Amino acid sequence: MQITSPAFKENARQALADPQLQKAMLHVRSGFIDKRQHAVDALPEFEALRESARAIKDHTLAHLDIYLEAYEEKVRAAGGHVHWAETAADARRIILDICRAAGARTVTKGKSMITEEIGLNEFLEKEGIRPVETDLGEYIIQLRGEHPSHIIAPAVHLTKDQVEADFRRVHDHLPPARDLSEPESLLGEARRVLRSQYFQADVGITGANFLVAETGSSVIVTNEGNGDLTQILPKVHVVVASIEKIVPTLEDMSQILRVLARSATGQDMSVYTTLSTGPRRPGDPDGPEEYHVVLLDNGRSAMLGTEFQDMLRCIRCGACMNHCPVYHAVGGHAYGWVYPGPMGAVLTPSLMGVDKAGHLPNASTFCGRCEAVCPMKIPLPKMMRHWREREFSRGLNPAVQRYGLGAWAFFARRPRLYRVLTSLAVPALALLGGRRGRFRHLPLARGWTKHRDFPAPERRTFMQQWREREVWKQEARV
Amino acid sequence: MDTRAPKPPRVGLFVTCLVDLFRPTVGFASVKLLEEAGCEVDVPMAQTCCGQPAYNSGDRADTIAIAKNTIEAFEEYDYVVAPSGSCAGMLKKHYPGLFAGEGMWEARAKALAEKTYELVSFLVDVMGVSAVKAAHDGTVTYHDSCSGLRELGIAEQPRRLLASVSGLKLVEMHDADVCCGFGGTFCVKYPDISNKIVEEKTANIAASGADTLLAGDLGCLMNMAGKLQRQGSAVKVRHVAEVLAGMDDGPAIGRGKD
Numbered sequence A: 001m002q003i004t005s006p007a008f009k010e011n012a013r014q015a016l017a018d019p020q021l022q023k024a025m026l027h028v029r030s031g032f033i034d035k036r037q038h039a040v041d042a043l044p045e046f047e048a049l050r051e052s053a054r055a056i057k058d059h060t061l062a063h064l065d066i067y068l069e070a071y072e073e074k075v076r077a078a079g080g081h082v083h084w085a086e087t088a089a090d091a092r093r094i095i096l097d098i099c100r101a102a103g104a105r106t107v108t109k110g111k112s113m114i115t116e117e118i119g120l121n122e123f124l125e126k127e128g129i130r131p132v133e134t135d136l137g138e139y140i141i142q143l144r145g146e147h148p149s150h151i152i153a154p155a156v157h158l159t160k161d162q163v164e165a166d167f168r169r170v171h172d173h174l175p176p177a178r179d180l181s182e183p184e185s186l187l188g189e190a191r192r193v194l195r196s197q198y199f200q201a202d203v204g205i206t207g208a209n210f211l212v213a214e215t216g217s218s219v220i221v222t223n224e225g226n227g228d229l230t231q232i233l234p235k236v237h238v239v240v241a242s243i244e245k246i247v248p249t250l251e252d253m254s255q256i257l258r259v260l261a262r263s264a265t266g267q268d269m270s271v272y273t274t275l276s277t278g279p280r281r282p283g284d285p286d287g288p289e290e291y292h293v294v295l296l297d298n299g300r301s302a303m304l305g306t307e308f309q310d311m312l313r314c315i316r317c318g319a320c321m322n323h324c325p326v327y328h329a330v331g332g333h334a335y336g337w338v339y340p341g342p343m344g345a346v347l348t349p350s351l352m353g354v355d356k357a358g359h360l361p362n363a364s365t366f367c368g369r370c371e372a373v374c375p376m377k378i379p380l381p382k383m384m385r386h387w388r389e390r391e392f393s394r395g396l397n398p399a400v401q402r403y404g405l406g407a408w409a410f411f412a413r414r415p416r417l418y419r420v421l422t423s424l425a426v427p428a429l430a431l432l433g434g435r436r437g438r439f440r441h442l443p444l445a446r447g448w449t450k451h452r453d454f455p456a457p458e459r460r461t462f463m464q465q466w467r468e469r470e471v472w473k474q475e476a477r478v
Numbered sequence B: 001m002d003t004r005a006p007k008p009p010r011v012g013l014f015v016t017c018l019v020d021l022f023r024p025t026v027g028f029a030s031v032k033l034l035e036e037a038g039c040e041v042d043v044p045m046a047q048t049c050c051g052q053p054a055y056n057s058g059d060r061a062d063t064i065a066i067a068k069n070t071i072e073a074f075e076e077y078d079y080v081v082a083p084s085g086s087c088a089g090m091l092k093k094h095y096p097g098l099f100a101g102e103g104m105w106e107a108r109a110k111a112l113a114e115k116t117y118e119l120v121s122f123l124v125d126v127m128g129v130s131a132v133k134a135a136h137d138g139t140v141t142y143h144d145s146c147s148g149l150r151e152l153g154i155a156e157q158p159r160r161l162l163a164s165v166s167g168l169k170l171v172e173m174h175d176a177d178v179c180c181g182f183g184g185t186f187c188v189k190y191p192d193i194s195n196k197i198v199e200e201k202t203a204n205i206a207a208s209g210a211d212t213l214l215a216g217d218l219g220c221l222m223n224m225a226g227k228l229q230r231q232g233s234a235v236k237v238r239h240v241a242e243v244l245a246g247m248d249d250g251p252a253i254g255r256g257k258d
């Protein structure tokens, strides 16, 4: 996927001017937030669960190598294959080889952000293999030739009318009277088309919400059941997962599951929680003949031991973006790469470089709502600030900002000078503000006055007035 | 036995740069509220700004220099109080981290953090104030500024004190706890996004039916006032301390004498 994060400002401007997008984003603002709140309120131990989920992941990250090796051993013992991929290109190559060996023409896919991260669909298409997305949201996105705008609700940037129009365009056999106005009817229609694809597919590719070291299982949580069909029906099942998906035990997994769906969709549990461990065994009613796991690093091990390690606790629930005012305003595509919202603002610079993704950690008001709802208690604003520090020390931010800030800091560090300067400037500005008490235009604050008036100072600084008051008091005493 | 009355706590007022420059009334309202609560208030002249503009721009060296200046200026007081959740949050939650592992300075930053409070929560939680002697005729709505709410847990205290203002009616707006889009330098770095966020806020303010908007942070207040005025709204905007201190007879924020 082409990264457009450097053009974040332009992306945002277009998003703000897009009435369909703005209409679609209203749903995020109401739906997700209320449902999550409901689920959280109904579970008194939610806070304690967050704490334990955090502890589980912190422990795992501290011993990541041990758990990954234990996991690999279990997968092998169950008859599966484990492939280590250091980069996205490595992962693509490994997956292609598996597909080629299986003689695959068509692969079905469960919803997976990791395959977005490695740009798998475009790659497979170029190699003559047809990827078919089976999650309804992903299916819609694929119809449109787009990328997901949200990590759990890929088509959340679209209105119902837009989706209906896409279905009618592509499913052109449909009678015009066929009702496609509800998600259920769309799902039914997509399912009808997908059913044949499941049987045509030679390889099924899924992501993983967890990898369990204790058992060698990969775990997906879904609401449509498409993931199960994707991994059971084809001959070959490929799991693509990044290394931080590992948890030590099934018990740990179930702990984290309790905060995952509640934070994501406000469900107590997703409809399907599916564990797969190796290929079909003799006597199993179903399952693939081959089972592969591609373990992707792609920059994650470099985050270990840095101020960005906490980000590796992320379970991709989407709560941070659901609660982010900036995400609400511009939607996910404006962020310009796979991961949007606050988690993307931290992760994208880590994976793609802060020189490309530098806008993202800056485009935050630091309102802290993301951190407040993150089930894994990831200090997202703090890490965005770390990125800003790195940008600052590398001189990556615009010169105007640096000089403006530098001049201000010069005085803020020198209280006496600061006093003199402000006691001259403030009354002048107050005078300029005149009887109206505000400015419609201010040459040095165009970013502000473009959209709002600028309140003028009252009169003189507090400090000027306070000093006079103290002097009077003294004189009164004498 | 010592029968003398206990000495009143000595409070160093951290005025905040925005109040100092733009809204001295808030500073005087703070002094009045603190004195009425039984504090002895002083305003050290060596203070400037808490350093957030540098801190949030990634400029750690300047932040540290500014923080050292603040720490020194306020060392002698029992408490440090600021009429701003975000500046108090900076001193309380972020200063110690600036000096992590630096011995003396870390200890001094921690000592400052421990005695620093936002004004309204200090009055309620530390000084035990449960009512104020003020009157305000009208309907107000209260915006929860982000740092105060999420870093310092300020939500109930201002509402409790507002409930004691005679003649005042408090109505809650929808999404009172959602950011107003100010975000310090964010609002000038990303003006269009900031504008979209503050438009949501002013729509909620208008829908609440209140004639006055209150909050505890001047940055947010200037942002919302500026937007309301650009939209031609008649809603008046004030810092909550002005109303609690009964010092709300002057022009509202961004309103001149007309």
Ligand code: SF4
Pocket (backbone or CB within 6 Å): A313, A314, A315, A316, A317, A318, A319, A320, A321, A343, A370, A373, A374, A375, A376, A377, A378
């Ligand atoms: S950062 Fe937290 S809230 Fe955001 S997706 Fe990850 S786990 Fe969920």
